Each structure stands twice: as structure tokens, then as C-alpha cells.
Amino acid sequence: MTTPDNGFPARRRLILKGAGTVALAGLGIVSFSRANAVAAANDRYPEDAFRQKDEKEAIKLLYGRTAEPSDKVKLDAPEIAENGAVVPISVSTTLTEVTSIAFVVPENPNVLAAYYRIPPGTMPNVANRLKMAKTTNVTVIVEAAGKLYSATKEVKVTVGGCGG
Amino acid sequence: MASSIRVRAIAGGETTEVQTLIQHPMDSGFVKDAKGEFIPAHFIQELSFEYDGRKVFVADWGTAVSKDPYVKFSFKGGNKGDDLKVSWIDNKGGTDTATVKIQ
Numbered sequence: 001m002t003t004p005d006n007g008f009p010a011r012r013r014l015i016l017k018g019a020g021t022v023a024l025a026g027l028g029i030v031s032f033s034r035a036n037a038v039a040a041a042n043d044r045y046p047e048d049a050f051r052q053k054d055e056k057e058a059i060k061l062l063y064g065r066t067a068e069p070s071d072k073v074k075l076d077a078p079e080i081a082e083n084g085a086v087v088p089i090s091v092s093t094t095l096t097e098v099t100s101i102a103f104v105v106p107e108n109p110n111v112l113a114a115y116y117r118i119p120p121g122t123m124p125n126v127a128n129r130l131k132m133a134k135t136t137n138v139t140v141i142v143e144a145a146g147k148l149y150s151a152t153k154e155v156k157v158t159v160g161g162c163g164g
Numbered sequence: 165m166a167s168s169i170r171v172r173a174i175a176g177g178e179t180t181e182v183q184t185l186i187q188h189p190m191d192s193g194f195v196k197d198a199k200g201e202f203i204p205a206h207f208i209q210e211l212s213f214e215y216d217g218r219k220v221f222v223a224d225w226g227t228a229v230s231k232d233p234y235v236k237f238s239f240k241g242g243n244k245g246d247d248l249k250v251s252w253i254d255n256k257g258g259t260d261t262a263t264v265k266i267q
Binding site for chain 1: 168179192194208209210218220222223224225226227228229230231233234235236237238239240243
């Protein structure tokens with residue numbers, strides 16, 4: 001079986017494997033590695049989070065904690081997407097002090113689709129277009145005042161966006 | 165060479181709305197070509213917007229962002245005629261920058 005070239009340097013994979021081992025090692029060490037991941041995510045490309053295959057792991061790497069569903073987060077996505085290669089998704093929220101917004105597509109090979117850094121003075125509304133491999137939930141995570149809020153919606157995909 | 169970046173930034177009241185369309189293949193690395201071989205991943209990783217010397221929006225993207233990506237956001241401030249700088253870098257080190265006037 002051929003492995004797809006994801007374009008990430010091999011060194012990153014090693015670091016990732018290392019991070020996984022550390023996560024298993026114990027609670028104290030876990031919180032240490034999470035703190036590093038969170039600090040990193042704030043000012044540079046969160047490469048490790050983008051490589052994750054599991055929704056929870058991606059969110060943990062990105063934020064170091066879990067999100068709670070909130071009706072203050074409004075996720076706008078089509079119920080049926082005829083073309084999974086281009087699915088318009090947007091989010092808006094009435095939450096204040098928003099610092100980031102992340103889009104997660106759990107059925108995709110890499111679950112984290114996009115992560116937006118929202119500096120003070122920028123509105124917590126984002127619209128973009130994502131690929132979806134098949135029918136899937138889409139989760140948006142809004143980081144506001146240091147807490148995580150989420151909204152989820154299912155998108156039925158008629159033709160997948162991964163080709164092949 | 166024509167710019168890969170198309171931006172429309174419109175000041176209205178207290179905020180400026182920015183719509184951006186970029187020409188980029190956004191290859192995920194999971195798609196095979198006609199010969200059955202994987203097309204290597206080639207995607208924009210970071211897209212940033214600068215206004216008045218500070219970043220007003222930064223998009224970190226993975227492979228699930230659609231080909232020729234589109235993104236829309238708004239920020240407080242911004243006047244007609246002001247500059248907005250847009251730049252991106254992809255996973256192969258490719259990059260492009262454009263400066264547009266807010267309308």
C-alpha cells in the first residue's frame with residue numbers, strides 16, 4: 001500500500017509520535033504538553049493539530065481542553081451538499097472576547113479543516129468553503145474569554161470531495 | 165504574473181468587510197492522478213491580513229479547504245482608501261502578497 005505524501009516533513013511525524021507517547025505517560029506530563037501546544041497554537045501554524053485523524057485529539061492539541069455545545073454559536077451549513085469538494089460553511093456568534101474559531105470535519109482523513117485567529121477588534125464571524133469526503137458532522141469551535149464553545153451540524157454529501 | 169489574490173474590502177459604518185478569493189490547487193495528498201499515483205499535498209497553510217501595521221485576521225488552513233479558497237471576515241475600523249495587505253504561504257514554501265485599497 002502506498003502512503004500519500006502529506007507534504008509534512010518526516011521530522012514532524014516523529015515529534016507527533018513522541019507527543020502521543022507523552023500523552024499516555026501520565027496526567028502531569030499531559031498537562032505540560034498541552035500547555036506547550038496551546039502556547040504554540042496562538043502564534044504559529046498548528047501543524048500537529050492539522051495532522052490528527054481524531055476529532056478529540058485535534059481539539060486537545062489545539063486548545064488543551066474540550067468544548068461545550070452552545071446555542072450562542074450559529075453554524076450555517078447546507079443540509080445536503082451535492083459536491084463535497086466545495087461546501088460553503090459559515091459561523092457567527094454573539095459571544096464576546098472571541099480569540100479563535102476552528103472548523104472540524106470528523107469524517108475527513110485529517111479532521112481539522114481550518115483555524116482562524118481572531119485578534120481584538122475583529123468580528124467573530126467567518127465564512128469559508130471546505131471539502132468533505134462523505135456525509136459528516138461539521139463542528140465549529142469558538143474560543144471566547146478562554147473557554148470553548150461548539151456547534152455541530154450534519155451535512156449530507158452526495159459526491160465526496162476527496163476524489164480518487 | 166497576475167496575482168493569485170483577489171480581495172474586496174468594503175468599509176461600511178464601523179466595520180470593514182473583507183472577501184478574499186485565492187487561486188491555489190489546495191491538493192490534499194489523498195487524491196490519485198490518472199496513473200493511480202497520489203498527487204502530493206500542496207496547500208496554503210497560512211493566510212494573513214494586515215491593516216495599519218497589525219494583523220486583523222489570520223487563517224491557518226489544512227488540506228480540507230476547497231480549491232481556490234474563499235474566506236470572508238470583518239474587522240472594526242478601516243476607512244475608504246486605506247491599505248489592506250494580504251499574504252499567504254503554502255506547504256511547499258510558495259507565497260504571494262497583495263496590497264489593496266479599502267473601498
